Amino acid sequence: MSEASTSAVDAASPVAAERLRITEIFHSIQGEADAIGWRTVFVRLTGCPLRCVWCDTEYSFHGGQWHAIDAILAEVASHGARHVCVTGGEPLAQKRCLVLLQRLCDAGYEVSLETSGALDVAAVDPRVRKVMDLKAPDSGESARNLWSNLDHLLPHDQVKIVIASRADYEWARGVVAEHALEQRCMVLFSPVWGKVEPRELAEWIIADKLPVRFQLQLHKLLWNDARGK
Numbered sequence: 001m002s003e004a005s006t007s008a009v010d011a012a013s014p015v016a017a018e019r020l021r022i023t024e025i026f027h028s029i030q031g032e033a034d035a036i037g038w039r040t041v042f043v044r045l046t047g048c049p050l051r052c053v054w055c056d057t058e059y060s061f062h063g064g065q066w067h068a069i070d071a072i073l074a075e076v077a078s079h080g081a082r083h084v085c086v087t088g089g090e091p092l093a094q095k096r097c098l099v100l101l102q103r104l105c106d107a108g109y110e111v112s113l114e115t116s117g118a119l120d121v122a123a124v125d126p127r128v129r130k131v132m133d134l135k136a137p138d139s140g141e142s143a144r145n146l147w148s149n150l151d152h153l154l155p156h157d158q159v160k161i162v163i164a165s166r167a168d169y170e171w172a173r174g175v176v177a178e179h180a181l182e183q184r185c186m187v188l189f190s191p192v193w194g195k196v197e198p199r200e201l202a203e204w205i206i207a208d209k210l211p212v213r214f215q216l217q218l219h220k221l222l223w224n225d226a227r228g229k
């Protein structure tokens with residue numbers, strides 16, 4: 001939809017009236033995945049049906065405020081960034097997240113979606129770069145992995161496995177091999193902050209010659225575990 005056709009018509013439309021529960025919108029440096037390092041606006045949706053034991057964003061489980069999608073777009077635009085990351089909580093737990101993603105793409109942003117891998121990604125706009133976790137056993141949530149999601153990955157998407165132990169690493173190595181994940185899209189291995197020494201995970205990947213990309217959460221190196229960064 002063009003900018004010119006918005007305001008008058010859309011303000012009264014059902015789509016414009018649609019609202020999402022939002023924990024925070026902030027402007028930072030992308031700390032993860034393929035767009036790491038880009039100035040990015042983050043839209044963090046409230047609520048998550050999972051409880052990963054090491055979750056660094058528990059403050060997004062409850063609370064938040066309702067925002068109209070038009071208002072979210074206006075706040076995103078105010079920061080003047082090319083990249084937008086929709087995250088949570090679990091963003092796909094709110095159905096209207098799909099509309100937000102589409103609207104952000106229509107507005108010309110480079111859009112990424114951080115998602116747990118537990119909810120169906122089939123209806124996500126194909127212009128969105130999905131960064132999809134597969135939850136390893138130590139998260140306590142690996143039974144929630146929706147394996148059919150692998151069939152909806154596009155070459156620009158990414159699979160991320162967050163690793164808390166050597167056992168998680170061996171699980172992740174097995175999943176990559178079993179599903180030939182690296183042939184579908186980029187695969188990221190990321191240590192759980194404070195649980196696995198980053199260097200140790202790096203050494204394991206090198207020793208096993210894995211076709212995966214090591215990542216650290218850059219925002220935690222820059223700002224520790226600060227909220228809204």
Ligand SMILES: C[S@@+](CC[C@H](N)C(=O)[O-])C[C@H]1O[C@@H](n2cnc3c(N)ncnc32)[C@H](O)[C@@H]1O
Binds near residue numbers: 091117193
């Ligand atoms: C907070 S989650 C929100 C999006 C979605 N619920 C998910 O799990 O992908 C964003 C990313 O942060 C990662 N993450 C959360 N806590 C972490 C931690 N303690 N160490 C490393 N990564 C973590 C998640 O695995 C996920 O890839």
Ligand SMILES: Nc1nc2[nH]cc(C(=O)O)c2c(=O)[nH]1
Binds near residue numbers: 032085
């Ligand atoms: N800087 C920064 N980059 C991020 N990339 C993914 C994040 C998330 O919480 O999903 C995140 C975050 O919280 N901060």
Ligand code: SF4
Binds near residue numbers: 048058089090
């Ligand atoms: S799915 Fe994401 S937001 Fe939900 S508990 Fe796990 S890491 Fe946290």
Ligand SMILES: [Mg+2]
Binds near residue numbers: 057
């Ligand atoms: Mg985070």
